[in-house]
Amino acid sequence: MRTKYLTIILIILITLIFSLNTMALAAESLRIDFIDVGQADSILIQLPNKEKMLIDGGNNEDGDLIVKYLTKLKINKLDYLVATHPHEDHIGGLDNIINNFKVNKVYMPKISHTSQTFRDLLIAIKEKGLKISIAKAGVSLIDKGDVQVRIIGPVKEDYKELNNYSAIVKINFNDTSFLFTGDAEAEVEEELVTSKIDLAADLLKIGHHGSSSSTTLAFLEKVNPQYGVISVGKDNKYGHPTKFTLEKLNRTGVEVYRTDQLGTIIAISDGQKITFNHKAPFISTTKISNNKLPLTISNLNLKDEIVLITNNGSEDINISNWKLLSLRGKQEFIFPQGTIIKAGESLKVVSGRNASKGKGQIIWTKSYIWNNNGDAAQLYDLKGNLIAEYY
Numbered sequence: 001m002r003t004k005y006l007t008i009i010l011i012i013l014i015t016l017i018f019s020l021n022t023m024a025l026a027a028e029s030l031r032i033d034f035i036d037v038g039q040a041d042s043i044l045i046q047l048p049n050k051e052k053m054l055i056d057g058g059n060n061e062d063g064d065l066i067v068k069y070l071t072k073l074k075i076n077k078l079d080y081l082v083a084t085h086p087h088e089d090h091i092g093g094l095d096n097i098i099n100n101f102k103v104n105k106v107y108m109p110k111i112s113h114t115s116q117t118f119r120d121l122l123i124a125i126k127e128k129g130l131k132i133s134i135a136k137a138g139v140s141l142i143d144k145g146d147v148q149v150r151i152i153g154p155v156k157e158d159y160k161e162l163n164n165y166s167a168i169v170k171i172n173f174n175d176t177s178f179l180f181t182g183d184a185e186a187e188v189e190e191e192l193v194t195s196k197i198d199l200a201a202d203l204l205k206i207g208h209h210g211s212s213s214s215t216t217l218a219f220l221e222k223v224n225p226q227y228g229v230i231s232v233g234k235d236n237k238y239g240h241p242t243k244f245t246l247e248k249l250n251r252t253g254v255e256v257y258r259t260d261q262l263g264t265i266i267a268i269s270d271g272q273k274i275t276f277n278h279k280a281p282f283i284s285t286t287k288i289s290n291n292k293l294p295l296t297i298s299n300l301n302l303k304d305e306i307v308l309i310t311n312n313g314s315e316d317i318n319i320s321n322w323k324l325l326s327l328r329g330k331q332e333f334i335f336p337q338g339t340i341i342k343a344g345e346s347l348k349v350v351s352g353r354n355a356s357k358g359k360g361q362i363i364w365t366k367s368y369i370w371n372n373n374g375d376a377a378q379l380y381d382l383k384g385n386l387i388a389e390y391y
């Protein structure tokens, strides 16, 4: 009989310990602060294992702001400091941060720069007695239980564009995932798309402040994020984020959060879902002005170089001398005199080496027009009104 009681007590104890343990697990969270540093990047990540990571440190003048921000959060040590690439808007404040906090590991891509800002960073690292770990694809920072932090870019050793050296960080926490691409551009995105690296992420830090040089459609489709965060300054001189990028995000159903509109953006994951400190912003769909015509660009096949324009109405539409525009290469096709799309029918505009004439088919050129990494088409009428577009 005594053993029976003991067994019951033991079972109760084990159940208690087990439930306490799962409660502790449920309390674990991952918090990401996209600190508002204007036209720059600075991202603080508080990992479920309580380690802290900082990706980039804003411009030179942002150093104090970031130091204050971290201090307010009672952070005195950074376990990982990532300087994505040597441009000032990413490393500017890092010397200040290194001088003010304990830093465990510094990750940087293997590329140098002649700027004073870059020199300041190297001096701060040296004076603190820190070593630089090379940030490149394949480096694993954490791989414990339900948390993985990996560097998946840069993929190659050499790039022409400094932005493409950007350290790219992928974080997985239980069922949620995050991708931070620095300022990496289309070239790197394509390398990642064609690699075997798992790119899927619930949240994507939109590359290069929403510039058109990044966020190709192919990359966006592979990452397939639910949320996109753009770190960007109000009325910046670069025109970031571009309409082209915003449209792509809009069309692929990405909920976009922008620091120029919302200030600092905080995302918290409990391992299952992600919540934000701001309400989901209103997602607008583009309105095409003065479009009373039942004309649409119903398909744009980038690989086969085919644009399909459809007349959904009950009357023929004359599109002589209208203009078809490729948005990436900014190339124009003027429809020849007498081009008519009959009611309910479609017209194919083909290009590329294999382009040929046929029924309901017209040749733009034998050259290649469309960028396979993502492109968009717009159709303008004689007066220059945007009639239809396809992203």
Ligand SMILES: [Zn+2]
Residues within 6 Å of the ligand: 040, 041, 087, 089, 090, 183, 208, 209
């Ligand atoms: Zn930048």
